[in-house]
Amino acid sequence: DTLTDSFTSAIKKIRFHDDEKALKKALAELKKALLKADVHHKVVKELIDRVELDTKKAGIGKDQFLDAMRFTLHDLLKSEGHQGFVFAANPPTVILMTGLQGSGKTTTTGKLATYLKEQKKKKVLIVAADLQRMAAVEQLRQITEQIGVDLYEDEATKNPVEVVTAAMAKAKSNLYDVVLVDTAGRLAIDEELMSELKQVRDAAKPSEIFYVADSMTGQDAVRTAQSFKEQIGIDGVILSKYDGDAKGGVALGIASQVQVPLRFIGAGEKMADLEVFLPDRIVNRLMGLGDIEGLAEKASSVIDEKQAKKLTQKIKKGQFNFNDFLEQMESMKKLGSMKSLMGMIPGMGDMSKALKDFDLENSQELKQIKALVSSMTPKERENPDLLNNSRKQRLAKGAGMDQMDVNRILKQFKNAAKMAKKFSGKKGMQDLQNMMS
């Protein structure tokens, strides 16, 4: 029972004009949902009062209620100050990544580096300054290797200040655009953590300090952010694990209580699962209205434009084949977890719940499709119509599956081709191009 579900059901309650009773019911539901999502009671009261006032002012009705909710949530979430990533006037831009242990600092550092490298074309250095946990440096090694970003590490010392000082010198002489410093966390705030962090901060002289907040921890995350703000100073908050169930509440809490701009949200374990925090998008998603813009942005970041054009041409001519099908599945993989994607499609919020654990990368389905396509001759791949019964039998053997599975996958392919063709109609082309641009 997520905040989005409750919002959606509250919205459904308002059906008639001038129905005060319906409004009261909807407001009560809203209130319950917000409190349950661990939003501070003062914030809840403020929010509910404003939604009620605005709805009544506009004349009670569904649209009026929706508008009031949208404006109120938007107002709460928007902040003065920086949005997304901000580059320092003089490179390198240095970011100190802070937060409690397990909040997602290291993963988020990798995601940010990926974002900066892929979308901003920047030269990024990650610094391993968490020397508390044995596995921390190794974790960063794996991440940086995977994403192709440089790592500064020094196992000869246990002193993060030394590591950071040397890393900064290297960053300057090697002309890095951005330095991301991954620091150690604790299970809870303590003197030692804060004093180490202050030393690391003073050595790194960061352009900005980011605090990574675990969305699943509710008011705890809000309180901890507050004390990091007081003791270390923070310039931005990144919400991690936003793909979890408890999400929305913590965004409202940080925005209204800590008053530090929310900069990014991480919604998934994959390196592509990071996006700029934009109030409108979050409000839409909270209200179950989807986020087409976010989806298009994510899609265009991994789909090569030329490749996309070639594909649409082929689809238009009805030449969409198995090679294209496989290629499409592969680019889907790069998009990150299905669940966070589905949440962006209007009306598909519910579906994303069902897909919770669907992992394209390790999907049995994708493996089967790959096996099947690799058993095909080049002619068969290019011309799906060739596949008669005897060929299907041969494929089943070759791919080590039942003919039933072969039929099922072929049917899927036909559907995909049909969908693709539909997209390629006059209006569809427009939609697709809009999505790609």
Ligand code: GDP
């Ligand atoms: P750190 O101790 O703060 O450096 O935290 P880590 O980066 O090691 O992350 C702790 C755990 O949270 C790891 O298992 C991550 O895979 C997971 N994690 C981090 N960010 C996300 C996220 O956005 N979504 C999900 N589902 N898991 C995440």
Ligand code: MG
């Ligand atoms: Mg870590």
